[in-house]
Amino acid sequence: MNIENIEAFVYINHYGSFNKAADVLYISQPTVTARIQSLERELDCRVFDRLGKQINLTDKGRQFLPYAQQILQVYQNGKHQIQSKGQIPNELRIGSTVSVSNYLMPQLLQHLKRKYPHIHFKLTTSSTDSLIEKLKAKEIDLAFIRKVVNPAIQSFPFCEDPISLYVYKNHPLARKGLASIQEIREETLVFFECGSLDWMRLHRVFESMEQPPDIVYQVDNLETAKKLVLGQAGICFLPALSVQEEVEAGTLIRVDIAETEGISLRTSLISLNGENAEFIESLLELAVGRSKPDRLLV
Structure with a gap:
């Protein structure tokens, strides 16, 4: 056959x-x-x-x-x-979404460099759809994206980054550390919009409310959203990886909300079928070893 x-x-x-x-x-x-x-x-x-x-x-x-x-x-x-077998390329071309590029890629690239000291690395930051097209055209070798279903592409769950509400340190909710979804109705809300299905779940929670929250600032960049909260312009739902340093410094405080528990950004590692097995294995080993704030699927 x-x-x-x-x-x-x-x-x-x-x-x-x-x-x-x-x-x-x-x-x-x-x-x-x-x-x-x-x-x-x-x-x-x-x-x-x-x-x-x-x-x-x-x-x-x-x-x-x-x-x-x-x-x-x-x-x-x-x-x-x-x-x-026995062939290691001189250059590894990696694609990633903006959030992965900002908050995960520095660590991942250093890990790969330690394991493959003679390889050069080229990083391309773009949207999930663009990275899939670049992979199919063989312009990149690997990519970290949200999700893909395609018979030509192998996909491996890499990490899950919980989305929570964050407020600035002097905000009234910061002292409680816990709130109901109804309590944010009167708050000025900054909303980071990346268009993924994960964020759509937040929209569905808002739509179920009699009085949805007041989204004053809608932005498409995590750093912009974070700086608005740090500047006390409002409060915002953000993925944990993007606020690690600020949480450790005490300038941003997580507020737990039962209605949004379990919502997270899922990142997958992809490659064309049957390719880059050694690099994929190496990266997934690192994924297994990662700890909070992101929750791992492998």
């Missing part, structure tokens, strides 16, 4: 389109069609129903899909082991 036929089958199912699969695989649409026709001859059944532009798996295709995914994963891992 031709592995390229199986690859085309898995990608078409994921993207729901022959054309999109062809773009990702860097081949023509007729070539993708030919590969599926060849696979169907080998299996002696149809794997897709084509209704105009809509593509659906047949019952037989649905039965074959998990086996095809497993075959493709095993092949890619084996190929990587053969090609990468």
Whole structure:
């Protein structure tokens, strides 16, 4: 059985389109069609129903899909082991979101440098969507992002950073260290908005209130949000990693709110399937060894 036929089958199912699969695989649409026709001859059944532009798996295709995914994963891992054995690149290109770049990356880069002293490192900071495209185009080797589901990409949970309410040290809530969501209705709220699903959970909590909090400042930069709180302009929900130094110095105080407990920013480490196994293993070892304030998934 031709592995390229199986690859085309898995990608078409994921993207729901022959054309999109062809773009990702860097081949023509007729070539993708030919590969599926060849696979169907080998299996002696149809794997897709084509209704105009809509593509659906047949019952037989649905039965074959998990086996095809497993075959493709095993092949890619084996190929990587053969090609990468004993080969360490001169440069490792890492992508990360802004928060990871600011608060985690200095430690991670130093860890990698100690383990691989002869390697140079290049860091690219961008949005999750941009980093995924750069990874697929092989402009970077690894990336730390929020979340991705893509058959071409392997993803490893790296850390979970709890989001809590922080106030300046002389704020009335600082003495209590505990509040209900209703108590912040009259407060001036600074809101950091990064567009991720994790932050949407806060919006849902606000929407459930009879009187939502007064969001006076809505910003897209963690440092800006933090400095507004330090300047006593308001209070803000922030991830713990971004305020480590200020909490230790006593200039920012965490206030626990039961209604928002469990909301956190989740960061994953990603790479193309079967690639950079040694670097991934090294970084995940560091993740296992990390301690609070972020909560680890590995």
